[in-house]
Amino acid sequence: MMSTYTYPKYPYRISSEQEAGRLVRHPVVVIGAGPVGLTAALDFAARGIPTVVLDDNDTVSVGSRAVCYAKRPLEIWDRLGCGERMVERGISWRIGKVFFEDDLRYQFDLLPEPDHKMPAMINLQQYYLEEFMVEECARQPLVDLRWKHKLLSLQQHEDFATLVVETPDGVFSLEAQWVVACDGANSDTRKMVGAEFTGQAFQDRFLIADVVMKAHFPTERWFWFDPPFHRNQSVLLHRQADDVWRIDFQLGWDADPVEEKKPENIIPRVKAMLGPDAQFELEWASVYQFACRRIDRFRHGRVIFAGDAAHQVSPFGARGANSGVQDVDNLGWKLKLVLDGLAPETLVDTYHDERALAADDNIANSTRSTDFITPKSAMSRRFRNAVLELAQEHPFARPLVNSGRLSTPTPYLASSLNTPDEDAFAGLMAPGTACADAPVRVDGKDGWFLGLLGGGFTVVTFGEAPLGEVRAGGIAAPVLRIGIDAADAKGRLAERYDGADGTTYLIRPDQHVAARWRSFDPDKIQGAITRAIAA
Amino acid sequence: MLHILPADAHRHDALIRSPNIPDPDGFYEELIESQRLLTDEAAQLMNCKLILLLANHVGDRAVLTQALKAAGGAVK
Known part of the structure; x- marks a missing residue:
């Protein structure tokens, strides 16, 4: 290797x-x-x-x-x-392709929302x-x-x-x-x-092979269900840095992990996939099984x-x-x-x-992804294949294709640390949610909203505020005035936070929303800080 | 032909259990006929596609759960 x-x-x-x-x-x-x-x-x-x-x-x-x-x-x-x-x-990527048997059935685009500092996935x-x-x-x-x-x-x-x-x-x-x-x-x-x-252990084994190659594949996530080069199983191809490609072969429960890890057994699998003339070197391999x-x-x-x-x-x-x-x-x-x-x-x-x-x-x-990728019964497999066959022609079936739902933060909507909304808000920034980023301008310099948060509690208000900080017990939360201390460079803050003049958010030190109101009320903010520290 | 809407057809949250298919014999014939030349395996796959197409047409999650129960599925 x-x-x-x-x-x-x-x-x-x-x-x-x-x-x-x-x-x-x-x-x-x-x-x-x-x-x-x-x-x-x-x-x-x-x-x-x-x-x-x-x-x-x-x-x-x-x-x-x-x-x-x-x-x-x-x-x-x-x-x-x-x-x-x-x-x-x-490597940043956003296009994913899903193949079933010989054909491309559909492709998706992670379509990252514009105006975030960080990409959807690397x-x-x-x-x-x-x-x-x-x-x-x-x-x-x-x-x-x-x-x-x-x-x-x-x-x-x-x-x-x-x-x-x-x-x-x-x-x-x-x-x-x-x-x-x-x-x-x-x-x-x-x-x-x-x-x-x-929890649940899955009766299946997977081979991970990292291969080094100058490949003609674009920087996309390719997922095969039941491809001709690896019948009845799934395969995933993903690009990493340094021309290293991750190939993930589903092997089934009967596979021998020691045998499958040997290069002489891995190389034919990779050749079947890439073609007999493909130039590649094996860098690392591992056989794993998994559990939830x-x-x-x-x-x-x-x-x-x-x-x-x-x-x-x-x-x-x-x-x-x-x-x-x-x-x-x-x-x-x-x-x-x-x-x-x-x-x-x-x-x-x-x-x-x-x-x-x-x-x-x-x-x-x-x-759920595992049940789609590795169906546990003949009937479950038929439903899976039916979804894949329908997906090509019928848009309705595409959201049912599940080759992995990529990680997004789970909002803590019912957390005891949240102060429930008393005013109406549109958008996603409910208490318990990780703050969305947005471009800002501070002192004439371009920056990012999240870069202004995270040291401790922060009060973010749209427009003027009566105080420079709000204190609760030993905690001091500085007030960040949008439009004054930081400009909403592209209007994304107002859009993502449903912000209007007076709209005020209390942000936790982990950049999650603790509370929000339509006006700046120091007593309410103080109460929300106390609640957010379980005091 | 007089077409009478079943009493619960306007309630979006309930599975329609009263007759709702005009020409029931004709539909049943068409259903069986559509699979006459298929192997059991091909018919099973077709049934799966049919369920998915119809489920999407219904769209209402609560109705779909009621249908799964009414068909004898183990639904929590």
Whole structure:
């Protein structure tokens, strides 16, 4: 196998506490330096929490793995200083084609709404993503990223946890007020707290092959149902950076994962697909099976679960890493307020309420896609094929074709942190929804609306305001006046937020709408802040 | 021919259970005849397409759920 990528090897260093034999209690310890753990570290540090990250390895993801990253996670990474680099390095795409047997049945266009900073979706190998975040962590003095640190055991106390950790220098203990477990689907931390992790396992296997080729394929997502080169199964072709292409072959339950992973068995499959003369090199391959599972509670005492450690989905729709990143986006500001004594500990429990809802939504979506892609009965297969055959001629059938519903944020519409609307609003920005971006002009410079949010609570008002900030308890929310502090450069803010003179939004630190009104009422804003911190 | 609308035809949220097909014998004949030359498998696929076409024509989600139940489906 060839390699377009050289894996970095990050140096192990003994920590001063292990060297000195000192027991130190940290505010937050993150377990696992994958996409979710690294995002957690950057988010927590950006909010002012000194964060220790423990990872049992010393490099990035082996293999391209997650690949597809959606707009909302890109916006989160942009807030954390590495989103632009990911977009620059990644491949942006918007056309998807669906084939059935020999023919193209229909194609879709993600048709991204104009005037957002971040694209609808990029493809980028997971190792690049992690490498960029590791580099960003090194620039953040509050992130203490420790390689070759393996968590051996964990003991919970009233208001902290003790962690026993093994390094090349031996075993030592440290304490954490909060532990955030981002150690993946096979999370050891989850086993240590005895959490339930239940759901549905799918009786199917898939082969992922990354091949390097100068291909004639356009930068599009191609999905085949039952193609002539791979009968009765599905195939997905996706482009990544560096002329690396992801090919995903459904193999069926009877396939032998060890045999299928051998290059001599993979190459004929790829040749059958690309033609006998295709020039390609195999870069990485993996055979996987998948499950949809969720942890019972996202919080177990002082241990909080995020990403695949808390929920596992089938890969269709790119809802794994994308939702994990949104988990920690939801968690960081809550932990910060609780650590600072500005919000009650129950605020952390709303992390479960909001993100378990999102996990269930993602599991439902990816289970539906799985049932379409891999029908479980002869009748289910006939319905699937009927949809695909009808789709070519009859537009009505096209929305029924489900080759993966691509990740979008789940709004927390029923969250207890929302203040329900008392005025009428058009559009999508209901309380609990992630804020839509829009172009703005600040001091004569072009910028983006989301770039003005996310440090803490923000009050956004269209037009004049009687106050420069609104205070509630120890929290100060600055007021951002649209039309005065920032110009609505293309009118998209008024359009997306149904904004008229006096329209006022309270935005949470994770760029979600907490409340909105048709006029600026300091008492109501104060009440909404109090509600949004579960006080 | 006198065409009488069934009593519940104007209620969009209810599955029509009273006779609503003019010329019932002619329709039934056409249905059976349309599959006469098909193999069982081809007829099954055609039935699937027919269900999908008609479901889209109905469009009303609540009515579709009632139809699934009325046909004996396990609907929550």
